[in-house]
Amino acid sequence: MNNPRGETLLWLAQRASAAVLAICVVVHLGTMIHAVRGGLTAAEILGRVRGQAGWEMFYWVFVVAVAIHAPLGLRTIARELSGWRGPTLEAATALAAFLLALFGSRAVTGLVG
Amino acid sequence: MAEAMLDVRVWRGAGDGAFRTYAVPRRANQTVLDVVSWIQRHLDPTLSYRFACRVGMCGSCAMSVNGVPRWTCRTHIAKVAAEGALTVAPLRNLPVIKDLAVDMAPFFAKWARARGQFDPRSGLGSEFARVPPASPERAAADAGIECIGCAVCYSACDVVAWMPEYLGPAALNRAWTLINDTRDGGRKPRLAAVAGDAGCHACHGQEGCRKHCPKSLDPSGAIAGLKRMSALAALKGEI
Numbered sequence: 119m120n121n122p123r124g125e126t127l128l129w130l131a132q133r134a135s136a137a138v139l140a141i142c143v144v145v146h147l148g149t150m151i152h153a154v155r156g157g158l159t160a161a162e163i164l165g166r167v168r169g170q171a172g173w174e175m176f177y178w179v180f181v182v183a184v185a186i187h188a189p190l191g192l193r194t195i196a197r198e199l200s201g202w203r204g205p206t207l208e209a210a211t212a213l214a215a216f217l218l219a220l221f222g223s224r225a226v227t228g229l230v231g
Numbered sequence: 232m233a234e235a236m237l238d239v240r241v242w243r244g245a246g247d248g249a250f251r252t253y254a255v256p257r258r259a260n261q262t263v264l265d266v267v268s269w270i271q272r273h274l275d276p277t278l279s280y281r282f283a284c285r286v287g288m289c290g291s292c293a294m295s296v297n298g299v300p301r302w303t304c305r306t307h308i309a310k311v312a313a314e315g316a317l318t319v320a321p322l323r324n325l326p327v328i329k330d331l332a333v334d335m336a337p338f339f340a341k342w343a344r345a346r347g348q349f350d351p352r353s354g355l356g357s358e359f360a361r362v363p364p365a366s367p368e369r370a371a372a373d374a375g376i377e378c379i380g381c382a383v384c385y386s387a388c389d390v391v392a393w394m395p396e397y398l399g400p401a402a403l404n405r406a407w408t409l410i411n412d413t414r415d416g417g418r419k420p421r422l423a424a425v426a427g428d429a430g431c432h433a434c435h436g437q438e439g440c441r442k443h444c445p446k447s448l449d450p451s452g453a454i455a456g457l458k459r460m461s462a463l464a465a466l467k468g469e470i
Protein backbone atom coordinates (compact mmCIF):
# COMPACT_ATOMS: atom_id res chain seq x y z
CA MET A 119 0.00 0.00 0.00
CA ASN A 120 1.40 3.35 -0.86
CA ASN A 121 1.67 6.82 0.50
CA PRO A 122 -0.36 6.88 3.72
CA ARG A 123 0.35 10.57 4.29
CA GLY A 124 -0.71 11.63 0.82
CA GLU A 125 -3.85 9.51 0.84
CA THR A 126 -4.80 10.85 4.25
CA LEU A 127 -4.28 14.47 3.24
CA LEU A 128 -6.34 13.98 0.08
CA TRP A 129 -9.09 12.43 2.17
CA LEU A 130 -8.97 15.43 4.49
CA ALA A 131 -9.07 17.82 1.53
CA GLN A 132 -12.15 16.08 0.23
CA ARG A 133 -13.87 16.23 3.60
CA ALA A 134 -13.01 19.89 4.11
CA SER A 135 -14.13 20.85 0.60
CA ALA A 136 -17.38 18.93 1.17
CA ALA A 137 -18.08 21.04 4.25
CA VAL A 138 -17.45 24.24 2.28
CA LEU A 139 -19.60 23.00 -0.59
CA ALA A 140 -22.49 22.20 1.72
CA ILE A 141 -22.65 25.86 2.71
CA CYS A 142 -22.00 27.18 -0.81
CA VAL A 143 -24.73 25.08 -2.39
CA VAL A 144 -27.30 26.16 0.18
CA VAL A 145 -26.42 29.86 -0.23
CA HIS A 146 -26.30 29.59 -4.03
CA LEU A 147 -29.60 27.74 -4.40
CA GLY A 148 -31.31 29.79 -1.70
CA THR A 149 -30.30 33.08 -3.29
CA MET A 150 -31.26 31.88 -6.74
CA ILE A 151 -34.71 30.68 -5.70
CA HIS A 152 -35.26 33.86 -3.74
CA ALA A 153 -34.22 36.05 -6.68
CA VAL A 154 -36.25 34.19 -9.27
CA ARG A 155 -39.37 34.10 -7.11
CA GLY A 156 -38.91 37.80 -6.54
CA GLY A 157 -39.34 38.12 -10.31
CA LEU A 158 -35.81 39.21 -11.17
CA THR A 159 -34.61 38.47 -14.68
CA ALA A 160 -31.14 37.12 -15.48
CA ALA A 161 -30.09 40.56 -16.67
CA GLU A 162 -31.26 42.20 -13.46
CA ILE A 163 -29.42 39.61 -11.37
CA LEU A 164 -26.24 40.16 -13.35
CA GLY A 165 -26.63 43.87 -12.88
CA ARG A 166 -26.82 43.47 -9.11
CA VAL A 167 -23.85 41.15 -8.62
CA ARG A 168 -21.54 42.85 -11.08
CA GLY A 169 -18.65 44.44 -9.24
CA GLN A 170 -19.76 43.11 -5.86
CA ALA A 171 -16.59 41.93 -4.10
CA GLY A 172 -18.57 39.80 -1.63
CA TRP A 173 -20.26 37.75 -4.34
CA GLU A 174 -17.06 37.49 -6.29
CA MET A 175 -15.26 36.09 -3.24
CA PHE A 176 -18.13 33.72 -2.54
CA TYR A 177 -18.05 32.24 -6.03
CA TRP A 178 -14.28 31.94 -6.05
CA VAL A 179 -14.49 29.90 -2.89
CA PHE A 180 -17.24 27.82 -4.50
CA VAL A 181 -15.15 27.13 -7.59
CA VAL A 182 -12.05 26.18 -5.61
CA ALA A 183 -14.09 23.80 -3.44
CA VAL A 184 -15.60 22.14 -6.52
CA ALA A 185 -12.21 21.85 -8.19
CA ILE A 186 -10.89 20.03 -5.11
CA HIS A 187 -13.91 17.93 -4.26
CA ALA A 188 -15.14 16.56 -7.56
CA PRO A 189 -11.84 15.23 -8.97
CA LEU A 190 -11.06 13.45 -5.71
CA GLY A 191 -14.48 11.80 -5.79
CA LEU A 192 -13.98 10.74 -9.40
CA ARG A 193 -10.55 9.39 -8.50
CA THR A 194 -12.08 7.22 -5.77
CA ILE A 195 -14.81 5.93 -8.05
CA ALA A 196 -12.31 5.14 -10.80
CA ARG A 197 -10.16 3.19 -8.38
CA GLU A 198 -13.07 1.25 -6.99
CA LEU A 199 -14.80 0.39 -10.21
CA SER A 200 -11.92 -0.08 -12.62
CA GLY A 201 -8.87 -0.66 -10.48
CA TRP A 202 -7.20 2.30 -12.24
CA ARG A 203 -4.14 3.38 -10.24
CA GLY A 204 -0.78 5.05 -10.43
CA PRO A 205 0.58 8.12 -12.23
CA THR A 206 -1.97 8.14 -15.06
CA LEU A 207 -4.82 8.27 -12.54
CA GLU A 208 -3.12 11.10 -10.63
CA ALA A 209 -2.59 12.97 -13.90
CA ALA A 210 -6.23 12.52 -14.90
CA THR A 211 -7.33 13.75 -11.47
CA ALA A 212 -5.14 16.83 -11.79
CA LEU A 213 -6.50 17.45 -15.28
CA ALA A 214 -10.08 17.23 -14.02
CA ALA A 215 -9.23 19.70 -11.26
CA PHE A 216 -7.61 22.08 -13.75
CA LEU A 217 -10.56 21.96 -16.14
CA LEU A 218 -13.09 22.52 -13.36
CA ALA A 219 -11.06 25.46 -12.07
CA LEU A 220 -10.79 26.87 -15.60
CA PHE A 221 -14.50 26.61 -16.41
CA GLY A 222 -15.39 27.80 -12.94
CA SER A 223 -13.17 30.85 -13.20
CA ARG A 224 -14.73 31.73 -16.55
CA ALA A 225 -18.15 31.52 -14.94
CA VAL A 226 -17.12 33.75 -12.05
CA THR A 227 -15.53 36.40 -14.25
CA GLY A 228 -18.59 36.23 -16.50
CA LEU A 229 -20.84 36.81 -13.52
CA VAL A 230 -19.09 39.59 -11.67
CA GLY A 231 -16.78 40.70 -14.49
CA MET B 232 -48.82 -36.55 9.55
CA ALA B 233 -46.15 -35.98 6.96
CA GLU B 234 -42.89 -34.74 8.41
CA ALA B 235 -42.24 -31.05 7.78
CA MET B 236 -39.38 -30.67 5.32
CA LEU B 237 -36.98 -27.94 4.34
CA ASP B 238 -36.11 -27.27 0.75
CA VAL B 239 -32.37 -26.56 0.91
CA ARG B 240 -30.22 -25.34 -1.98
CA VAL B 241 -26.53 -25.83 -1.31
CA TRP B 242 -23.59 -24.62 -3.38
CA ARG B 243 -21.51 -27.55 -4.65
CA GLY B 244 -18.11 -27.36 -6.27
CA ALA B 245 -15.61 -24.55 -6.46
CA GLY B 246 -16.11 -21.08 -7.93
CA ASP B 247 -17.64 -22.54 -11.09
CA GLY B 248 -19.94 -24.95 -9.26
CA ALA B 249 -23.72 -24.93 -9.03
CA PHE B 250 -26.54 -25.27 -6.52
CA ARG B 251 -27.96 -28.68 -5.62
CA THR B 252 -31.23 -29.13 -3.80
CA TYR B 253 -31.75 -31.38 -0.79
CA ALA B 254 -34.81 -32.21 1.31
CA VAL B 255 -34.04 -32.01 5.02
CA PRO B 256 -36.47 -32.76 7.86
CA ARG B 257 -37.43 -29.76 9.93
CA ARG B 258 -36.53 -30.03 13.63
CA ALA B 259 -37.19 -27.84 16.65
CA ASN B 260 -34.38 -25.37 17.46
CA GLN B 261 -32.57 -26.35 14.28
CA THR B 262 -29.68 -24.17 13.14
CA VAL B 263 -28.35 -23.67 9.63
CA LEU B 264 -25.25 -25.61 10.66
CA ASP B 265 -27.49 -28.48 11.84
CA VAL B 266 -29.08 -28.56 8.39
CA VAL B 267 -25.74 -28.62 6.59
CA SER B 268 -24.45 -31.34 8.92
CA TRP B 269 -27.59 -33.38 8.36
CA ILE B 270 -27.07 -33.28 4.61
CA GLN B 271 -23.48 -34.38 5.01
CA ARG B 272 -24.34 -37.23 7.37
CA HIS B 273 -27.45 -38.54 5.66
CA LEU B 274 -27.42 -37.49 2.02
CA ASP B 275 -23.94 -36.71 0.77
CA PRO B 276 -20.76 -37.36 2.77
CA THR B 277 -18.67 -35.46 0.22
CA LEU B 278 -20.18 -32.09 1.22
CA SER B 279 -17.37 -29.84 2.52
CA TYR B 280 -17.87 -27.11 5.10
CA ARG B 281 -16.20 -25.86 8.28
CA PHE B 282 -17.15 -25.61 11.90
CA ALA B 283 -15.50 -26.24 15.23
CA CYS B 284 -17.09 -24.88 18.40
CA ARG B 285 -20.81 -24.79 17.47
CA VAL B 286 -21.34 -22.10 20.11
CA GLY B 287 -20.30 -18.90 18.37
CA MET B 288 -16.72 -18.70 19.58
CA CYS B 289 -14.39 -19.99 16.88
CA GLY B 290 -15.59 -18.04 13.86
CA SER B 291 -15.18 -20.91 11.40
CA CYS B 292 -18.77 -21.64 10.37
CA ALA B 293 -19.71 -18.47 8.47
CA MET B 294 -21.63 -18.92 5.22
CA SER B 295 -24.00 -17.00 3.06
CA VAL B 296 -27.54 -17.85 4.17
CA ASN B 297 -30.30 -16.74 1.82
CA GLY B 298 -27.83 -14.20 0.49
CA VAL B 299 -26.83 -12.81 3.88
CA PRO B 300 -23.49 -13.61 5.56
CA ARG B 301 -24.07 -15.27 8.93
CA TRP B 302 -22.51 -17.51 11.57
CA THR B 303 -24.41 -20.69 10.86
CA CYS B 304 -24.04 -22.38 14.26
CA ARG B 305 -26.09 -19.68 15.92
CA THR B 306 -28.50 -18.90 13.14
CA HIS B 307 -31.84 -20.58 13.71
CA ILE B 308 -33.89 -21.87 10.81
CA ALA B 309 -36.96 -20.35 12.41
CA LYS B 310 -35.38 -16.94 11.95
CA VAL B 311 -34.07 -17.22 8.39
CA ALA B 312 -36.24 -19.81 6.67
CA ALA B 313 -39.65 -19.63 8.27
CA GLU B 314 -41.18 -20.47 4.88
CA GLY B 315 -39.10 -23.63 4.56
CA ALA B 316 -36.79 -22.44 1.76
CA LEU B 317 -33.10 -22.10 2.46
CA THR B 318 -30.12 -21.31 0.24
CA VAL B 319 -26.65 -21.88 1.65
CA ALA B 320 -23.60 -20.66 -0.24
CA PRO B 321 -19.94 -19.95 0.56
CA LEU B 322 -19.03 -16.51 1.88
CA ARG B 323 -18.69 -13.77 -0.70
CA ASN B 324 -15.37 -11.96 -1.35
CA LEU B 325 -13.17 -15.00 -0.68
CA PRO B 326 -12.02 -17.74 -3.07
CA VAL B 327 -14.15 -20.87 -2.84
CA ILE B 328 -12.12 -24.02 -2.20
CA LYS B 329 -15.01 -26.46 -2.42
CA ASP B 330 -18.71 -26.35 -1.58
CA LEU B 331 -19.15 -24.17 1.51
CA ALA B 332 -15.47 -23.88 2.44
CA VAL B 333 -13.69 -20.68 1.41
CA ASP B 334 -9.99 -19.91 1.50
CA MET B 335 -9.47 -17.62 4.51
CA ALA B 336 -5.81 -16.95 3.68
CA PRO B 337 -6.37 -13.59 1.90
CA PHE B 338 -8.55 -12.45 4.81
CA PHE B 339 -5.88 -13.11 7.44
CA ALA B 340 -3.10 -11.87 5.18
CA LYS B 341 -4.81 -8.49 5.43
CA TRP B 342 -4.73 -8.65 9.23
CA ALA B 343 -0.98 -9.04 8.91
CA ARG B 344 -0.78 -6.17 6.39
CA ALA B 345 -2.73 -3.96 8.81
CA ARG B 346 -0.17 -4.88 11.49
CA GLY B 347 -2.75 -6.77 13.46
CA GLN B 348 -0.15 -8.39 15.72
CA PHE B 349 0.49 -7.07 19.24
CA ASP B 350 3.68 -5.06 19.36
CA PRO B 351 4.64 -4.56 23.03
CA ARG B 352 5.92 -1.08 23.80
CA SER B 353 9.28 -0.76 25.47
CA GLY B 354 9.42 -0.38 29.25
CA LEU B 355 6.52 -2.72 30.01
CA GLY B 356 8.68 -4.50 32.60
CA SER B 357 8.25 -8.04 33.79
CA GLU B 358 5.21 -7.36 35.96
CA PHE B 359 1.71 -7.66 34.59
CA ALA B 360 0.81 -4.45 32.80
CA ARG B 361 -2.30 -3.14 34.49
CA VAL B 362 -5.04 -1.69 32.33
CA PRO B 363 -7.74 -0.51 34.74
CA PRO B 364 -11.07 -2.00 33.63
CA ALA B 365 -12.90 1.30 34.07
CA SER B 366 -10.38 3.44 32.12
CA PRO B 367 -11.47 5.02 28.83
CA GLU B 368 -8.51 3.39 27.06
CA ARG B 369 -9.68 -0.02 28.19
CA ALA B 370 -13.24 0.74 27.06
CA ALA B 371 -11.95 1.79 23.63
CA ALA B 372 -9.92 -1.40 23.24
CA ASP B 373 -12.79 -3.51 24.56
CA ALA B 374 -15.13 -2.20 21.89
CA GLY B 375 -13.58 -4.36 19.18
CA ILE B 376 -11.72 -7.06 21.04
CA GLU B 377 -14.38 -9.77 20.88
CA CYS B 378 -13.90 -10.27 17.14
CA ILE B 379 -13.91 -14.00 16.33
CA GLY B 380 -12.40 -13.60 12.86
CA CYS B 381 -15.42 -15.05 11.10
CA ALA B 382 -15.16 -12.81 8.00
CA VAL B 383 -18.89 -12.12 7.99
CA CYS B 384 -18.21 -8.37 7.86
CA TYR B 385 -15.62 -8.88 5.13
CA SER B 386 -18.13 -10.79 3.08
CA ALA B 387 -20.76 -8.10 3.61
CA CYS B 388 -18.50 -5.23 2.51
CA ASP B 389 -19.08 -3.88 -1.01
CA VAL B 390 -15.79 -2.01 -1.06
CA VAL B 391 -13.97 -5.34 -0.62
CA ALA B 392 -16.00 -6.68 -3.55
CA TRP B 393 -15.05 -3.74 -5.76
CA MET B 394 -11.47 -3.29 -4.62
CA PRO B 395 -9.96 -6.66 -3.70
CA GLU B 396 -6.90 -5.10 -2.12
CA TYR B 397 -8.98 -3.11 0.42
CA LEU B 398 -7.97 -4.22 3.93
CA GLY B 399 -11.58 -4.60 4.97
CA PRO B 400 -13.51 -4.12 8.21
CA ALA B 401 -12.09 -6.94 10.34
CA ALA B 402 -8.39 -6.14 9.79
CA LEU B 403 -9.04 -2.45 10.37
CA ASN B 404 -11.07 -3.19 13.50
CA ARG B 405 -8.13 -5.22 14.74
CA ALA B 406 -5.69 -2.39 14.03
CA TRP B 407 -7.89 0.07 15.91
CA THR B 408 -8.18 -2.27 18.89
CA LEU B 409 -4.39 -2.50 19.14
CA ILE B 410 -4.00 1.24 18.76
CA ASN B 411 -6.21 1.63 21.82
CA ASP B 412 -4.24 -0.97 23.78
CA THR B 413 -2.05 0.97 26.22
CA ARG B 414 0.50 -1.89 26.26
CA ASP B 415 1.08 -1.65 22.54
CA GLY B 416 3.91 0.41 21.07
CA GLY B 417 3.27 0.11 17.34
CA ARG B 418 0.85 2.97 16.82
CA LYS B 419 2.70 4.99 14.16
CA PRO B 420 3.72 2.15 11.84
CA ARG B 421 0.26 0.68 12.25
CA LEU B 422 -1.40 3.97 11.32
CA ALA B 423 0.88 4.20 8.30
CA ALA B 424 -0.05 0.64 7.35
CA VAL B 425 -3.80 1.30 7.45
CA ALA B 426 -3.92 4.79 5.92
CA GLY B 427 -2.66 3.99 2.41
CA ASP B 428 -4.74 3.78 -0.73
CA ALA B 429 -6.42 0.47 0.19
CA GLY B 430 -6.90 1.28 3.85
CA CYS B 431 -9.31 3.13 6.11
CA HIS B 432 -9.92 6.06 3.77
CA ALA B 433 -11.45 3.73 1.18
CA CYS B 434 -14.33 2.87 3.55
CA HIS B 435 -17.69 4.38 2.66
CA GLY B 436 -18.91 4.23 6.24
CA GLN B 437 -22.30 2.78 5.41
CA GLU B 438 -21.99 0.18 8.14
CA GLY B 439 -22.77 -3.05 6.30
CA CYS B 440 -20.07 -4.60 8.46
CA ARG B 441 -21.67 -3.38 11.66
CA LYS B 442 -25.10 -4.53 10.60
CA HIS B 443 -23.96 -8.10 9.92
CA CYS B 444 -21.31 -8.66 12.60
CA PRO B 445 -22.65 -11.54 14.69
CA LYS B 446 -20.79 -10.23 17.73
CA SER B 447 -22.48 -6.83 17.37
CA LEU B 448 -19.14 -5.12 16.94
CA ASP B 449 -18.80 -1.86 15.04
CA PRO B 450 -15.89 -2.08 12.59
CA SER B 451 -17.18 1.05 10.80
CA GLY B 452 -16.81 2.98 14.06
CA ALA B 453 -13.28 1.62 14.42
CA ILE B 454 -12.51 2.75 10.87
CA ALA B 455 -13.89 6.21 11.62
CA GLY B 456 -11.46 6.30 14.55
CA LEU B 457 -8.59 5.35 12.26
CA LYS B 458 -9.57 8.07 9.79
CA ARG B 459 -9.56 10.72 12.51
CA MET B 460 -6.33 9.55 14.08
CA SER B 461 -4.49 9.19 10.77
CA ALA B 462 -5.70 12.65 9.72
CA LEU B 463 -4.21 14.16 12.87
CA ALA B 464 -1.01 12.17 12.40
CA ALA B 465 -0.71 13.28 8.77
CA LEU B 466 -1.20 16.95 9.72
CA LYS B 467 1.48 16.63 12.38
CA GLY B 468 3.78 14.90 9.90
CA GLU B 469 3.87 11.69 11.94
CA ILE B 470 2.92 9.39 9.09
Ligand code: SF4
Binds near residue numbers: 390434435439441454
Ligand atom coordinates in the same frame (compact mmCIF):
# COMPACT_ATOMS: atom_id res chain seq x y z
S1 SF4 C 1 -18.60 0.67 6.66
FE1 SF4 C 1 -16.69 0.47 5.48
S2 SF4 C 1 -15.80 -1.50 6.08
FE2 SF4 C 1 -17.96 -1.49 6.78
S3 SF4 C 1 -19.06 -2.52 5.10
FE3 SF4 C 1 -19.13 -0.29 4.69
S4 SF4 C 1 -17.33 0.13 3.37
FE4 SF4 C 1 -17.05 -1.92 4.28
Ligand code: SF4
Binds near residue numbers: 380448450
Ligand atom coordinates in the same frame (compact mmCIF):
# COMPACT_ATOMS: atom_id res chain seq x y z
S1 SF4 D 1 -15.75 -7.87 13.23
FE1 SF4 D 1 -17.53 -9.21 13.61
S2 SF4 D 1 -18.11 -9.95 11.57
FE2 SF4 D 1 -16.05 -9.13 11.38
S3 SF4 D 1 -14.68 -10.89 11.64
FE3 SF4 D 1 -14.94 -9.94 13.66
S4 SF4 D 1 -16.65 -10.99 14.62
FE4 SF4 D 1 -16.73 -11.50 12.44
Ligand code: FES
Binds near residue numbers: 287291303304
Ligand atom coordinates in the same frame (compact mmCIF):
# COMPACT_ATOMS: atom_id res chain seq x y z
S1 FES E 1 -18.85 -23.19 14.79
FE1 FES E 1 -17.61 -21.85 15.99
S2 FES E 1 -18.58 -19.91 15.63
FE2 FES E 1 -19.91 -21.30 14.60
